[in-house]
Amino acid sequence: MQIGSELVSYLEALGRIELSDDERVKCEKDLQDILSYIDTLNELDTSNVEPLSHSFPVTNVFHEDEVKTSADRELLLSNAPHQKDGCFKVPKTVE
């Protein structure tokens, strides 16, 4: 797999990250090294192997639908960088 600067920019956009020019050059090289190594996995025959997501079988976990007090609003908002009138505040999103 060949990594190019276009792919690096695409991955920045997907992850909502912006690298500096220096970081981008270094990152391209590092990702190339890592992916070239990761490509050794292609040697492993996985035909007809079922992908395994959970290490051990898990089933849906249900609980009774009881009304309980959840976290305190003010307390939760105390970590917010910006808040107003008991809500998270963000820059204007609609013109």
Place this chain on the structure above:
Amino acid sequence: MSIDFLKMTALELAKKIQCGEIKVRDAVDAVYNSIDNYDSTYNCYISTCKEQAYKKADEVQAKIDSGNIASPLAGVPVSVKDNICTKGITTTCASKILENFKPTYNATVVERMEAADMIIVGKLNMDEFAMGSTTETSHFGATNNPWDINRVPGGSSGGAAASVAASEAVISLGSDTGGSVRQPCSFCGVTGLKPTYGSVSRYGLVAFASSLDPNGPVAKDVADCAALFEIISGKDAKDGTSMEFPKFDFSKVLDGDVKGKKIGIPSDYLGEGISPDVKDAILNAANELQKLGATVEEFPMPIVKYAIPTYYIIACAEACSNLSRYDGVKYGYSSPVAENLKETYIKSRSEGFGMEVKRRIMLGNFVLSSGYYDAYYKKALQAKKLIQASFFEAFEKYDMLLGPVAPTTALKKGESLSDPLKMYLGDIYTVMINIAGLPAVCVPCGFDSNNLPIGLQLIGKPFDETTIMQTALGFQKATDFVKNPELIKGAAK
């Protein structure tokens, strides 16, 4: 108070506290004095929480004085990795993006330690978001190895392992997503347990790779680890992936009986890349276990060479999803120069995350992106199935497997930062265990020519921590590899 308290194991200290010989407050004082003396040298802690600790110490003392002993570790100070949520106490994940984050709730493991009357004294340094194997990617500076301050303590639970080695903690709690408890324990000469996936609740552990992450104890010896594991383990309704299993009973490991145990050594764990000193120490440990009555034999496990690609695909894929929550809106760092919502996301994340975290987010987005998903992510999940099957096949013949934790002893600082792939390759013997969800214990088993500790790992069947810890304890009783490094006092903080 005397630092000699801190040369005791947690269980020894607990005994003296519970019979009234040592006051809980004095034990807490001893830890803080040691931190004052040594943390400017080793940088194990990101923060301490004296006010809460002394308040809890007084409560616990009152209970002990009235004859109420909540657990075998009641009264013991414990230090916690800074990716484990502690209510009202800053939990940073060693990242700028969570620098001022105060959780509004406790992780289940914290609730359980508090219910066991343990005293949380501080939060430990780590690689940023547990992404790294050296504790050098911390926003709060690297932790130094107590055996040689020019070397890394390992990671990501480097603060947890170094604090126990440097007697800045009696016992610690780390997390192990791909070796993050075991590898620093190996580098720092202490004992650590990576429990079976699902045996310890992940509720309140800041998510990195959810299918791989459990919390695990770091301590001076196996008995301490077993005692803490008994406290933190067990099903939790708040973690849907935590499992029902027979309650672990730490007293069952204490006889250290090794007789008749069947141990397999994957020969691919002793192959290319392992340092000769590490290989010798591992083979000597195998001999020792044989002398104690175990049967030991080598067997091939060729799938080892695919462990790292599989791990990094799965871990990065999960990390990029988990870390999408850091948006500069609800909590954490928010860029002061963002002018619209998209910029709030991009600038907060770009300014808030370090390079290793960004790299893993990008790698994760790559393996999940359309066009590459089948070739990478799905392929890795298939490899995961084959890796687990290889272990299960081995467990038809053996009770447990034995091998090194890491191919080398502690590396010099800076070596890994310049070459991330090289750092990833050092995880070869640990990541497979996380992929398969198995338990593994790391115990010191020797020293190399530079007097740096070497760690042995015993890998067990799912939910059979008892067998590996019993064997590890037998090994520890018969050998003398648990040592204290010569500490260097720093300028008081």
